[in-house]
Amino acid sequence: MTVLGREDLEHAIDDDDLDRRLVITPLLDRTQIGRGAVDLRLGTEFLLLRRTQRPGLHPGKDSQQEVDDMQERVVVPFGDELWLHPRHFVLAATLEYLALPDDMAAYVVGRSSWGRLGLIVATAVFVHPGFRGCLTLELVNEGDSPIALSPGIRIAQLAIHRLENPAPPHEDEEEKYLAPVRPQPSRLASERENFKRLEALGEKLSSRLG
Amino acid sequence: MVGDALDFQLLLASARHEIATLLDDPRLSTGLPGKRGGALRDHVLDLIAAVEHRMAHGPGGGASQRARSAFARSMRQSIGVLQGAHAALPWLEATRRPSVNLGSLYVTEEWARILVGTDVDLVVVPDPEFMYATTSWPFSAVINETPGFTARNTRRPVVLNYPLSDADRVLLHPIFAHELGHASVDEHHLVDAVATELDNDPAFTTALEDTVNAMVAGTGLAQTQISGMLRGLLLDWIEELLCDHLAIEIAGPAFMWPFALFVLPHGYGEVGREHPPNTLRVRLALEHLARRGWRPYMDRIAPEIMVWLDGIAGDATGALDRLFAFLRDQLLAHANVLQDTASRRTGADALDPAAMEPAADEAAGLLERLILPVGLGNPLDSRAILLGGWQRAIAEHGDHPAGLVEALTDRRLQELVGKAIELSTVASAWKPAK
Structure with missing residues (x-):
């Protein structure tokens, strides 16, 4: 895999062929295209963890509805801001909607300017070829001071890689987060089968001792 | 006794209590960022100032019993309206954290600017009774009826209520354009304009006279009673039909399709309390769309749905009671007259099929590829995105009435359309740093 530089990025973004085009929309400012990455901005929708009577989250036992119910969706229009307090966690989304062609993948990293304030922009990190949607960003304030988050601010960087031998996606890769436009809660609950297999495996292993 | 010293004591203390409660609420005491909700907040503050003005100008000790009773009445009205103003506090909160889709909010603000004027403050809030409704100047009853008081706020606050369950049903939201029509009609006296043109037409006045006389003979009711009833119904019907026409002006077919699926399950050719029969509404809406040049586009996108709508329009001239038949025929x-009045209001801001069709085609094509239709070159017009959204919905869910309903359950499509409108609005307003 090679990382696309500015010239290649501009070519990919301006490609007339929609099947080959790297769509990053809206690209409000061409200066967002850097030497080896594209700056991404913060969107207007957030998911905050709701305080509930529940003891916690168990992705192997809780239903998707139970996981979703613990999150509260908040919309912060342009010009307003969301304050993220120390040790607090919020899911956000990029302002830009991406459509990667089948021969491109990407990595998302935080911008160091935010990291130095204590804001960690951890994300799903790897973006699959063919992905369509706004990226979910997992924001944590690890600093000691509350931080104001303003929609539209440049918050992360996207490094694009070209694949040498692109392959069609697995079925489960296609459907899990299809074309999201807002931050997505964890879909681990949809992998409950895996948790059940692990549980069964644990029982099998422990029964060998009995 | 009404208006005695103890009554005044109670009323003044109650009014002071209501005012203090309102002012103590941080949702009112804290300023709002930007302009959204500012006029509504000032309107509430004007209400408080008007009531304080009333309190300061109460009758003196030697005032007549009549004056004292009138003051007591005005204070009771003030207290009732102040209590009602508590409803505005969640509205103010909603301007900071909108629950309606942000893309819809932006396009609805654009519609409000066209229909009502640039000095409108639109507040879109969910309604606990799950109704669509519009209210302008919600507390003007006290403010305008306080002699000697001048309101500070001159921007029109418009509160648009919608059912919370419809918050993200972006394809249904062109219904908001009809609702804003009520504020437009009120602000620009459009019903009066239509009624005046009718009154100046001898054919109308003759038909009116004949109908009234026939009903007097048939019912035994007084002429003034029948005339008044007929006039009231006529004005109600004109208002509803004008709102439909205004919505068509600014949203075109993107209004017609949700309008049909919204009203037709509730009634067909029956006369509503304030609404004309839906068959008549569909007929006049289709006539206006045709006049505006939308028919070829609609026949291309949804030929079967248009045949269905034409059939409904054909039923508009079915049997009705004499009074309603008169209104319908006139x-x-x-x-x-309805069409001209609506077109005069929107002027150059009316949706133009020649400009919108290619943009709607582009939006629909991008949606088909799961690409957000913000616009590959310049940002697409938000109204073209909405139209392209309907175009894609009909292609995906079918060119038949049930397909229109199914489109509203397509969450992903509506999320894409709403986000595209939000981001195209942002991109249009964006000026890159030099």
Whole structure:
């Protein structure tokens, strides 16, 4: 895999062929295209963890509805801001909607300017070829001071890689987060089968001792 | 006793209590960022100032019993309206954290600017009774009826209520354009304009006289009673039909399709309390769309749905009671008056099929590829995105009435359309740093 530089990025973004085009929309400012990455901005929708009577989250036992119910969706229009307090966690989304062609993948990293304030922009990190949607960003304030988050601010960087031998996606890769436009809660609950297999495996292993 | 010293004591203390409660609420005491909700907040503050003005100008000790009773009445009215103003506090909160889709909010603000004027403050809030409704100047009853008081706020606050369950049903939201029509009609006296044109037409006045006389003979009711009833119904019907026409002006077919699926399950050719029969509404809406040049586009996108709608329009001239038949026939005969009045209001801001069709095609094509239709070159017009959204919905869910309903359950499509409108609005307003 090679990382696309500015010239290649501009070519990919301006490609007339929609099947080959790297769509990053809206690209409000061409200066967002850097030497080896594209700056991404913060969107207007957030998911905050709701305080509930529940003891916690168990992705192997809780239903998707139970996981979703613990999150509260908040919309912060342009010009307003969301304050993220120390040790607090919020899911956000990029302002830009991406459509990667089948021969491109990407990595998302935080911008160091935010990291130095204590804001960690951890994300799903790897973006699959063919992905369509706004990226979910997992924001944590690890600093000691509350931080104001303003929609539209440049918050992360996207490094694009070209694949040498692109392959069609697995079925489960296609459907899990299809074309999201807002931050997505964890879909681990949809992998409950895996948790059940692990549980069964644990029982099998422990029964060998009995 | 009404208006005695103890009554005044109670009323003044209650009014002071209501005012203090309102002012103590941080949702009112804290300023709002930007302009959204600012006029509504000032309107509430004007209400408080008007009531304080009333309190300061109460009758003196030697005032007549009549004056004292009148003051007591005005204070009771003030207290009732102050209590009602508590409803505005969640509205103010909603301007900071909108629950309606942000893309819809932006396009609805654009519609409000066209229909009502640039000095409108639109507040879109969910309604606990799950109703669509519009209210302008919600507390003007006290403010305007306080002699010697001048309101500070001159921007029109418009509160648009919608059912919370429809918050993200972006394809249904062109219904908001009809609702804003009520504020437009009120602000620009459009019903009066239509009624005046009808009154100046001898054919209308003769038909009116004949109908009233026939009903007097048939019912035994007084002429003034029948005339008044007929006039009231006529004005109600004109208002509803004008709102439909205004919505068509600014949203075109993107209004017609949700309008049909919204009203037709509730009634067909029956007369509503304030609404004309839906068959008549569909007929006049289709006539206006045709006049505006939308028919070829609609026949291309949804030929079967258009055949269905034409059938409904054909039923508009079915049997009705004499009074309602008179209204229906006159409004059909004067369709051009409704159309002209709506077109004059929107002027150059009316949706133009020649400009919108290619943009709607582009939006629909991008949606088909699961690409957000913000616009590959310049940002697409938000109204074209909405139209392209309907175009894609009909292609995906079918060219038949049930397909229109199924489109509203397509969450992903509506999320894409709403986000595209939000981001195209942002991109249009964005000026890159030099």
